[in-house]
Amino acid sequence: IVLKIGSREKGLPPGPPTVPILGNAHIFPTEFPHYKFTEWARQYGGLFSLKIGQDTVVVLTDAAAVKDLMDKRSSTTADRPPSYLGELVTNGLHMALARFTPAWKTERRAAAAILTPQATSQHLPIQRAEATQLLHNILHSPQASLYYNFEPIFTQFARYSISVIYSVLHGRRVPQYETEEITGYIAVMHEWSALLEPGAVPPVDAIPILKRIPERWAKWKRDCKRVRNLQRARYSRLVEETRERMRRNQHNGSFMEDILERQAELGMDDEMTSWFGGTLLEGGTDTTTSYLQSLVLALIAYPEVQKKAHEEIDRMVGEHRMPTLKDLEQMPYIRAIISETHRFRPVAPLGAPHATLATEEYHGYIIPKGTTIFVNMCEFISFKVKQSLFDNPEDFMPERYLLSENGTKPGVDGSDLKSTFPFGFGRRICPGRYLAQNSIDLNVMNLLWAFNLKPDIDTNGNPIPVDTFAYRKGLSTAPLPFKCRITPRTVAKAGIIENEFLETADTFSKFEVGLSPEDKEFVARSRNTLTEAKLLLG
Numbered sequence: 241i242v243l244k245i246g247s248r249e250k251g252l253p254p255g256p257p258t259v260p261i262l263g264n265a266h267i268f269p270t271e272f273p274h275y276k277f278t279e280w281a282r283q284y285g286g287l288f289s290l291k292i293g294q295d296t297v298v299v300l301t302d303a304a305a306v307k308d309l310m311d312k313r314s315s316t317t318a319d320r321p322p323s324y325l326g327e328l329v330t331n332g333l334h335m336a337l338a339r340f341t342p343a344w345k346t347e348r349r350a351a352a353a354i355l356t357p358q359a360t361s362q363h364l365p366i367q368r369a370e371a372t373q374l375l376h377n378i379l380h381s382p383q384a385s386l387y388y389n390f391e392p393i394f395t396q397f398a399r400y401s402i403s404v405i406y407s408v409l410h411g412r413r414v415p416q417y418e419t420e421e422i423t424g425y426i427a428v429m430h431e432w433s434a435l436l437e438p439g440a441v442p443p444v445d446a447i448p449i450l451k452r453i454p455e456r457w458a459k460w461k462r463d464c465k466r467v468r469n470l471q472r473a474r475y476s477r478l479v480e481e482t483r484e485r486m487r488r489n490q491h492n493g494s495f496m497e498d499i500l501e502r503q504a505e506l507g508m509d510d511e512m513t514s515w516f517g518g519t520l521l522e523g524g525t526d527t528t529t530s531y532l533q534s535l536v537l538a539l540i541a542y543p544e545v546q547k548k549a550h551e552e553i554d555r556m557v558g559e560h561r562m563p564t565l566k567d568l569e570q571m572p573y574i575r576a577i578i579s580e581t582h583r584f585r586p587v588a589p590l591g592a593p594h595a596t597l598a599t600e601e602y603h604g605y606i607i608p609k610g611t612t613i614f615v616n617m618c619e620f621i622s623f624k625v626k627q628s629l630f631d632n633p634e635d636f637m638p639e640r641y642l643l644s645e646n647g648t649k650p651g652v653d654g655s656d657l658k659s660t661f662p663f664g665f666g667r668r669i670c671p672g673r674y675l676a677q678n679s680i681d682l683n684v685m686n687l688l689w690a691f692n693l694k695p696d697i698d699t700n701g702n703p704i705p706v707d708t709f710a711y712r713k714g715l716s717t718a719p720l721p722f723k724c725r726i727t728p729r730t731v732a733k734a735g736i737i738e739n740e741f742l743e744t745a746d747t748f749s750k751f752e753v754g755l756s757p758e759d760k761e762f763v764a765r766s767r768n769t770l771t772e773a774k775l776l777l778g
């Protein structure tokens with residue numbers, strides 16, 4: 241019986257040969273698993289299986305299977321695999337990690353109620369204002385020469401994403417990166433992500449007896465406790481701040497106001513409300529930041545794409561105003577860049593793992609209840625694939641989206657692909673996708689309108705090529721820091737950014753509540769400097 245553990249049961253989709261007890265655990269890739277999964281897909285097909293001890297993992301790399309199993313049969317593929325860590329840290333209340341439980345359903349209902357396209361569009365002014373500050377901050381790097389290393393871009397994208405979620409959700413913005421509100425949050429998130437890395441803690445989900453190790457012998461348990469306390473304190477403080485603001489009648493239309501007003505109707509107590517806010521914050525910050533970092537990386541690596549985009553945006557928007565979302569309708573090439581960035585370097589190349597709530601039969605294969613399912617985006621939307629649905633899949637080539645709706649090569653049926661794939665599937669699809677897409681659309685246009693993005697240069701003045709494969713490990717990836725040069729495209733545009741930033745003061749003011757003394761001082765200082773500069777310039 242012991243020898244049978246780890247072997248592939250009859251009826252499972254094919255996969256790499258197993259060994260007793262471990263199954264395929266000894267060959268399961270711990271870094272960048274999407275590469276290995278792509279290789280295995282070549283060998284075993286678009287639907288293959290792995291055995292991890294007694295557990296089964298199915299990897300889908302075939303667009304039709306993804307549509308059929310993840311979307312059409314979403315009622316049986318909407319679970320998540322067990323996560324003891326998720327239980328320990330969030331008590332099962334983290335929407336993205338939670339199993340298909342009543343708590344998850346409650347939170348999901350609440351997210352669906354507040355994050356509709358229409359409700360999200362109400363928050364466009366603050367997204368636009370924050371996107372303007374992003375341009376302004378890039379323009380005002382500490383280096384007067386407007387020469388940038390990676391730091392300002394990476395940190396400013398993070399500040400943008402965090403401030404947008406803080407404002408939209410809790411009605412209070414985060415004006416600068418160097419504040420505990422951001423650095424404290426990021427430090428805890430690093431600890432939390434490190435704990436979630438494969439191999440960081442003993443395999444408690446596969447070998448449940450390990451859960452019983454007493455805390456004094458398990459550093460990881462003490463780490464989980466610390467992360468839990470820090471996250472819980474932050475997320476409940478943010479909810480309390482919103483409640484307090486509402487008591488003072490300082491409503492500003494934030495989503496959390498809506499949730500707090502409907503707490504009883506939605507069936508959410510304070511504990512759940514705090515984790516709900518925390519999950520949206522976590523889900524919405526790193527992802528948006530990573531997308532924008534990949535965009536800049538790709539534009540630097542492919543200068544000809546940037547050139548064409550500059551031509552289009554100059555033709556449609558010109559020199560005298562900043563772009564608006566309406567302009568995007570008239571700019572097919574920029575829209576193609578937006579889709580191509582999702583395809584070229586998906587933020588989550590394996591999405592987030594789903595799990596089956598019941599046994600499914602598909603094309604003669606059995607997928608047992610409790611199977612973990614990964615969707616490997618690389619197969620159909622990314623790189624390193626031989627028989628791809630795309631021409632030159634490894635290249636950043638927005639033109640493909642001008643030739644067919646899903647970017648597929650001539651003669652290929654791309655109808656199983658959906659433009660929402662980068663945001664996941666079925667009942668688990670990203671609830672923040674409308675908010676995210678607005679952020680992406682605004683910033684892609686702004687960055688292309690405002691700046692030339694170029695590689696760094698060496699001491700001889702030669703460009704240093706960027707490495708488009710240098711990415712951070714983890715389920716949610718991002719480029720590793722890279723050096724580049726960002727300069728305003730014209731003096732007139734730099735002037736418009738200054739003016740527009742000054743105009744943001746009105747939009748920002750109602751979100752500048754509950755700021756720390758340092759943040760208040762920062763806001764006052766940056767506005768004064770700008771006003772003085774404007775007066776000087778006449």
Ligand code: HEM
Nearest residue numbers: 335336523524527528531587592663664665668670672676
């Ligand atoms: C570029 C931006 C973003 C990308 C690429 C992205 C992508 C994803 C993906 C792939 C998933 C997993 C879906 C699945 O399991 O099938 C997901 C889930 C999730 N995302 Fe996003 N996301 C982005 C922005 C956001 C934003 C702005 C928010 C919040 C406002 C958010 C909140 C969430 C939450 C709460 C979940 C968990 C849903 C659940 O398990 O039920 N995301 N996202």
